[in-house]
Amino acid sequence: MAPKLPPTHPLEHSVTTVAGSQAPAHHAPPRGILRWLLTTNHKEIGSLYLIFSLIMFFIGGIFALVIRAELFQPGLQLVNPEFFNQMTTMHGLIMVFAAVMPAFTGLANWMIPLQIGAPDMALPRLNNFSFWLLPVAFTLLLSTLFMPGGGPNFGWTFYAPLSTTYAPPSTTFFILALHIAGISSILGAINIIATILNMRAPGMRMMDMPLFVWTWLITAFLLIAVMPVLAGVITMMLMDINFGTSFFSAAGGGDPVLFQHLFWFFGHPEVYIMILPAFGIVSVIIPTFARKPLFGYPSMVYATASIALLSFMVWAHHMFVVGLPLAAELFFMYSTMLIAVPTGVKIFNWITTLFRGSISFESPMLFSLAFVVLFTIGGFSGLMLAISPADFQYHDTYFVVAHFHYVLVPGAVFAIMAAAYYWLPKWTGHYPNERLAQWHFWLSVIGVNLTFFPMHFAGLAGMPRRIPDYALQFADFNMLSSIGAFLFGFSQLLFVLVVVLCVRGGKKAPAQAWEGAWDLEWTVPSPAPLHTFETPPDFKRPTL
Amino acid sequence: MRSLWRWIVSSNVFLSTTPVHANGWNMPRGVTDVSGEIYGLHMTIFWICVVIGAVVFGAMFYSLFRYRHSKGAKAANFHEHTTVEIFWTTIPLLILVGIAVPATATLTKMYDTSEADLDVMIIGQQWRWRYEYLGEEVAFTSNMSTPRAQISGEEGFGEHYLQEVDEPLVLPINRKIRFLMTSDDVIHSWWVPELAVKQDTIPGFINENWVNINEPGVYRGQCAELCGIDHGFMPIVVHAMEEAEFDEWMLERKEAMEQEALGVDREWEMQELMARGETVFESICASCHQSEGQGAPPAFPALAGNERLIEDLEWHAQTVIDGVSGTAMPSFRNTLNPVELASVVTYTRNAWGNDTGDSVQPGDIAKRIAE
Numbered sequence: 064m065a066p067k068l069p070p071t072h073p074l075e076h077s078v079t080t081v082a083g084s085q086a087p088a089h090h091a092p093p094r095g096i097l098r099w100l101l102t103t104n105h106k107e108i109g110s111l112y113l114i115f116s117l118i119m120f121f122i123g124g125i126f127a128l129v130i131r132a133e134l135f136q137p138g139l140q141l142v143n144p145e146f147f148n149q150m151t152t153m154h155g156l157i158m159v160f161a162a163v164m165p166a167f168t169g170l171a172n173w174m175i176p177l178q179i180g181a182p183d184m185a186l187p188r189l190n191n192f193s194f195w196l197l198p199v200a201f202t203l204l205l206s207t208l209f210m211p212g213g214g215p216n217f218g219w220t221f222y223a224p225l226s227t228t229y230a231p232p233s234t235t236f237f238i239l240a241l242h243i244a245g246i247s248s249i250l251g252a253i254n255i256i257a258t259i260l261n262m263r264a265p266g267m268r269m270m271d272m273p274l275f276v277w278t279w280l281i282t283a284f285l286l287i288a289v290m291p292v293l294a295g296v297i298t299m300m301l302m303d304i305n306f307g308t309s310f311f312s313a314a315g316g317g318d319p320v321l322f323q324h325l326f327w328f329f330g331h332p333e334v335y336i337m338i339l340p341a342f343g344i345v346s347v348i349i350p351t352f353a354r355k356p357l358f359g360y361p362s363m364v365y366a367t368a369s370i371a372l373l374s375f376m377v378w379a380h381h382m383f384v385v386g387l388p389l390a391a392e393l394f395f396m397y398s399t400m401l402i403a404v405p406t407g408v409k410i411f412n413w414i415t416t417l418f419r420g421s422i423s424f425e426s427p428m429l430f431s432l433a434f435v436v437l438f439t440i441g442g443f444s445g446l447m448l449a450i451s452p453a454d455f456q457y458h459d460t461y462f463v464v465a466h467f468h469y470v471l472v473p474g475a476v477f478a479i480m481a482a483a484y485y486w487l488p489k490w491t492g493h494y495p496n497e498r499l500a501q502w503h504f505w506l507s508v509i510g511v512n513l514t515f516f517p518m519h520f521a522g523l524a525g526m527p528r529r530i531p532d533y534a535l536q537f538a539d540f541n542m543l544s545s546i547g548a549f550l551f552g553f554s555q556l557l558f559v560l561v562v563v564l565c566v567r568g569g570k571k572a573p574a575q576a577w578e579g580a581w582d583l584e585w586t587v588p589s590p591a592p593l594h595t596f597e598t599p600p601d602f603k604r605p606t607l
Numbered sequence: 608m609r610s611l612w613r614w615i616v617s618s619n620v621f622l623s624t625t626p627v628h629a630n631g632w633n634m635p636r637g638v639t640d641v642s643g644e645i646y647g648l649h650m651t652i653f654w655i656c657v658v659i660g661a662v663v664f665g666a667m668f669y670s671l672f673r674y675r676h677s678k679g680a681k682a683a684n685f686h687e688h689t690t691v692e693i694f695w696t697t698i699p700l701l702i703l704v705g706i707a708v709p710a711t712a713t714l715t716k717m718y719d720t721s722e723a724d725l726d727v728m729i730i731g732q733q734w735r736w737r738y739e740y741l742g743e744e745v746a747f748t749s750n751m752s753t754p755r756a757q758i759s760g761e762e763g764f765g766e767h768y769l770q771e772v773d774e775p776l777v778l779p780i781n782r783k784i785r786f787l788m789t790s791d792d793v794i795h796s797w798w799v800p801e802l803a804v805k806q807d808t809i810p811g812f813i814n815e816n817w818v819n820i821n822e823p824g825v826y827r828g829q830c831a832e833l834c835g836i837d838h839g840f841m842p843i844v845v846h847a848m849e850e851a852e853f854d855e856w857m858l859e860r861k862e863a864m865e866q867e868a869l870g871v872d873r874e875w876e877m878q879e880l881m882a883r884g885e886t887v888f889e890s891i892c893a894s895c896h897q898s899e900g901q902g903a904p905p906a907f908p909a910l911a912g913n914e915r916l917i918e919d920l921e922w923h924a925q926t927v928i929d930g931v932s933g934t935a936m937p938s939f940r941n942t943l944n945p946v947e948l949a950s951v952v953t954y955t956r957n958a959w960g961n962d963t964g965d966s967v968q969p970g971d972i973a974k975r976i977a978e
Contacts, residue, residue: 137764137768137769138757138758138759138760138764139758139759139760140760144836144837144838144839144840145836145903148833148835148836148838211905212905212906216835216836217833218833222793222794222832222833224792224793224794224810225793225794225833225834225835228793228934229733229792229793229835229935231906232905313809313810313811313812314810314811314932317811318811319794319809319810319811319812320809320812353674353682354676354682355682355683355684356684356686357686358685358686358687358688359686359687359692360686360687361687362687362692384796384805384806384807385807385809385814386806386807386809386812386814386815389714389715389718392714392718393711393714396707396710396711396714397707400703400706400707401703403699403703404696404699404700404703407695407696407699408692408695408696410663411663411695414663414666414667414670415691417667417670417671417674418666418670418674419670419674419680419682419683419685420670420674420680420682420683421674421675421676421680421681421682422670422671422674422675422676422680423675423676423677432667432671435667436664436667439660439663439664440660443656443659443660446652446656447649447652447653447656450648450649450652450706450710451710451714452644452645452648452710452713452714452717453645453648453649453652453710455645455717455803455804455805456634456645456649456800456803456805458796458805458831459796459798459805459831459832460831520631520632520633523632523633523634524631524632524633525635525800525828527798527829527830527831527839528833529833529838529839530829530838530839531839532758532769532839532840533769533839534767534768534769534770534827534829535764535766535768536631579682
């Protein structure tokens with residue numbers, strides 16, 4: 064059961080052991096459910112994370128479709144406003160904490176050891192624990208929907224005092240669930256940092272690491288910095304609800320705005336936690352299919368670090384209408400606008416990488432290219448939102464909903480899809496069915512734009528977010544969005560089909576599954592055996 | 608579900624939803640100088656984004672088309688170019704500075720709430736707005752007037768579905784009006800797009816904003832911050848009128864308020880109290896306790912057949928006046944006048960089979976409030 068530890072003399076190369084050879088037979092894992100409960104193998108835990116995330120993606124998606132079905136036309140037809148509020152809240156919480164974040168952690172588990180030539184994660188038992196906290200946390204969270212008074216109904220941002228004094232009794236369970244999920248994130252982040260800093264193959268410097276590893280290293284530091292702030296703010300809520308304190312209650316001398324400062328000090332870095340690994344994925348895939356090295360590797364690393372640092376200085380742009388003093392308003396407007404600079408550097412780098420390449424359009428590349436275009440559109444609306452005077456009109460409208468869905472769905476989610484198609488040959492030993500994957504891609508692109516593009520107009524025309532019913536002038540936009548949402552939602556079943564088919568069979572993939580790929584993971588066989596790099600590989604810096 | 612199908616099959620799905628406003632796609636230019644400036648900023652940054660987008664996506668799609676592997680493109684191997692990298696860092700920075708300058712000017716103007724001609728207090732309450740004209744002794748609450756039957760689909764939609772109220776906020780044009788904004792319960796946000804005013808109303812805080820309207824008209828908006836179950840049913844209507852017309856309206860309102868105050872001193876008949884009480888209940892209480900007094904437990908207790916309420920008149924009256932701390936039941940001490948309080952207490956004690964026969968006089972309530 065003991066995980067394979069790195070050899071004591073990592074620089075000594077054994078001639079007889081080839082990287083990627085099978086584990087000795089006496090390490091045979093237990094069978095059945097126990098194998099998955101007790102596994103400390105980074106590949107198995109990675110798969111657990113990814114499967115969990117996919118299940119949660121569908122649960123969160125069903126909640127979204129309940130919302131879109133109700134908003135298909137004016138009037139209340141399907142659900143009451145109370146349940147509608149629970150759906151918007153749960154959709155946000157599940158997608159952020161249970162779908163997108165675990166998906167990236169799953170990819171990190173699978174790919175970081177393979178990309179840096181390490182035999183496993185640095186802390187394998189902790190790795191097992193980090194994963195198994197998640198099903199506990201989210202079973203608890205989902206169970207609140209069946210409690211008296213219903214589940215959380217105050218939005219995924221849970222502003223006090225709506226989430227304290229005026230909240231349903233189940234809020235205490237919501238707080239516990241979020242605490243557990245937060246511990247899982249922090250432990251996962253510690254593990255990733257320890258792995259990247261200590262277990263790189265001999266000869267691999269920090270500036271040789273694939274960008275996916277770099278962006279995850281920076282993301283992990285963000286997680287460690289801000290998850291405790293979230294833990295703090297929900298503990299203060301817990302005290303207000305159950306122990307008579309008044310942190311956020313004006314009647315007791317507290318401050319409801321303090322809640323928002325604390326929440327967004329966590330919340331803004333949190334949104335970068337959900338996008339930086341996506342930058343890494345796209346920065347790995349685009350050079351592969353352009354058959355040309357990334358244009359500016361160092362500037363990509365510095366841009367990622369700048370975005371991470373700036374993310375701590377922009378939180379109050381979520382609070383432009385709470386009545387900040389003018390000086391604060393100006394500071395946060397300027398700092399937010401600054402983020403456009405390193406983000407621009409990234410986009411220019413991707414495009415310059417394409418320039419004079421030799422480009423082919425396999426499904427991972429298609430999702431990555433869609434990411435570049437649609438994430439940039441989300442970036443543009445982000446820049447508009449940064450302009451504080453204009454934000455007085457945009458704030459809390461569907462324009463904001465359009466903005467953050469553009470950066471999270473064709474942003475983060477498309478990058479995760481791209482990563483899955485890119486690495487499925489390594490995981491399963493088979494290429495995914497390209498024809499079905501292309502169908503999945505085009506239906507998703509059409510669906511996602513049909514869903515979220517009209518939301519810009521609905522918001523500008525005056526529709527606030529989080530309302531179960533709306534005035535008649537917003538009806539056309541909402542009908543289009545709802546049609547798009549159902550198209551996008553059902554298209555994702557194709558993804559499940561492609562994955563299942565790919566696990567069961569398909570065209571055999573060689574070790575180097577893609578012509579232009581040259582990171583270390585492509586030196587081990589496909590599918591990657593349970594244990595890889597028991598002897599560290601000989602890392603050769605590519606001569607550029 | 609049945610109403611859904613009825614709606615889908617009815618052929619006027621698209622016809623009936625023609626935008627009410629001519630400009631239903633974009634941010635309105637609005638009717639104040641500030642709203643015009645914000646609209647200008649919005650369009651400027653929009654076109655800047657369009658131009659950048661055209662250049663960036665143009666370069667991208669050119670590369671995708673020109674350097675296709677399938678057409679035998681051979682990859683170059685270049686990377687890193689300091690001049691190019693400095694160029695694409697500085698140019699965006701300069702564009703940003705260009706945007707920041709006018710944005711700063713507009714924001715500074717928006718924050719200047721000094722020298723107002725009229726102060727209006729705006730108080731958010733679950734789920735209505737209260738307006739108090741400071742120094743004028745005129746105050747009222749503004750509730751959504753769209754019938755619930757329209758929302759549930761039993762009746763057709765009215766022209767201003769969900770954006771109509773019983774008492775609009777009346778304001779004069781060409782005067783600087785300062786808004787002082789707060790809340791009695793959770794955070795709300797007062798937003799009228801045509802006035803470009805969106806400001807959170809926060810319990811325990813008073814936020815300031817201002818407006819100087821250029822054109823008379825009716826301007827509609829709604830609560831923009833999630834504030835609970837009826838967040839979507841908290842519209843705002845502003846009726847902006849010529850100054851003389853406004854002054855006349857103000858005089859009439861003052862007289863009406865005085866008449867109402869006189870009512871405290873006389874005996875009220877049971878019937879009068881019940882009629883008045885029903886109106887107050889429907890506009891203030893029914894959103895939580897429901898029209899038939901059945902409530903929505905556990906958050907909103909039932910009033911019909913509520914034993915404590917039926918047995919304890921003292922407690923009942925006090926609860927309406929002071930609210931219940933730690934729950935959604937607010938204090939109505941300052942929101943309702945003694946006539947309204949007495950009539951709504953009387954109504955709830957006698958409606959829906961709560962036949963206690965008690966009537967409460969406005970004079971008694973006034974005494975109780977004074978204590």
